[in-house]
Amino acid sequence: MKLSLAALAVLVVIAPAAARAETGFETFKAVCLDTAGSKAGVLAAADSRKWSAIPREKLATFPTFVGQPSDVDGWVDGDLNSPASIKAAVVVGHAAKIAEGFPFGADFCATIVQGDAQSVKTDASTYAAVPETSGLVPGATAYAWRDGRGGRKALSSDELQTSSAEGAKVLFTQGLGPFVAIGMIATTKMSPN
Numbered sequence: 001m002k003l004s005l006a007a008l009a010v011l012v013v014i015a016p017a018a019a020r021a022e023t024g025f026e027t028f029k030a031v032c033l034d035t036a037g038s039k040a041g042v043l044a045a046a047d048s049r050k051w052s053a054i055p056r057e058k059l060a061t062f063p064t065f066v067g068q069p070s071d072v073d074g075w076v077d078g079d080l081n082s083p084a085s086i087k088a089a090v091v092v093g094h095a096a097k098i099a100e101g102f103p104f105g106a107d108f109c110a111t112i113v114q115g116d117a118q119s120v121k122t123d124a125s126t127y128a129a130v131p132e133t134s135g136l137v138p139g140a141t142a143y144a145w146r147d148g149r150g151g152r153k154a155l156s157s158d159e160l161q162t163s164s165a166e167g168a169k170v171l172f173t174q175g176l177g178p179f180v181a182i183g184m185i186a187t188t189k190m191s192p193n
Contacts, residue, residue: 024115025123028182031090033127037109037184039073042092046075051090054080059091088113094188104166110183117175120182124173130154133170140174140181160187 022030031049035041054074072093078086092109113120121141125132128143135157136142144155146168155168170185 023123024111024113024120024180024182025127027088027113028111028120029127031111032092032109032182032184035109037092037107037186039092042090042109043073043075046090049077051075051077051088054089054091086114104168104187106185106187108183108185110181112176112179112181114178115180117173117180120180121173124171124182128152128171133157133160136160136170137172137174140172142170142172144168144170 031042031045035045052075054076058080059072059074072091074089074091076086076089078088080086088111090109090111092107094105094107096105124141124143128145130143130145130152131154133142133144133154133156136144144157144160145152146155146165147153155165159165160168160170165187168187170187172181172183172185174181
């Protein structure tokens with residue numbers, strides 16, 4: 001059987017695309033951003049990827065990058081009893097208060113993926129389209145903004161500690177050895193002090 005020159009050209013074009021692995025940021029986008037971080041959406045994305053639910057007792061050991069988390073669920077691509085087999089994991093939930101000094105609660109969705117921290121940081125910066133917010137998440141690169149009529153408005157760490165932070169979004173990345181954590185925090189209503 002002979003392939004036509006046109007068929008061979010098509011194979012040459014599509015073969016590299018089919019073999020290309022999804023990047024860390026693409027995984028985060030598919031399970032967190034494209035689902036708007038909704039628990040039902042994240043579950044559907046994890047199920048479509050054949051990821052396993054993380055038992056509640058194991059979730060307590062996962063870094064969530066938020067304080068006082070509640071109502072947290074997670075899924076993993078790999079075996080939690082064999083860390084070398086883990087390719088990716090996602091946690092999604094709500095925190096009544098992110099951290100001391102921050103007067104709001106937040107919904108969050110974060111992935112931990114195998115990948116190159118620098119390329120994930122570059123992709124996150126492109127997605128955020130605002131300057132890096134310094135001093136926001138210790139050891140991580142973070143971008144904070146609020147969407148408005150004129151587009152995205154960058155927020156400083158100080159602005160996030162005021163009532164003007166309600167409705168803000170924070171995207172962060174952090175290298176963790178062979179893994180990269182990528183997360184989105186969307187502030188919700190003000191917490192009572």
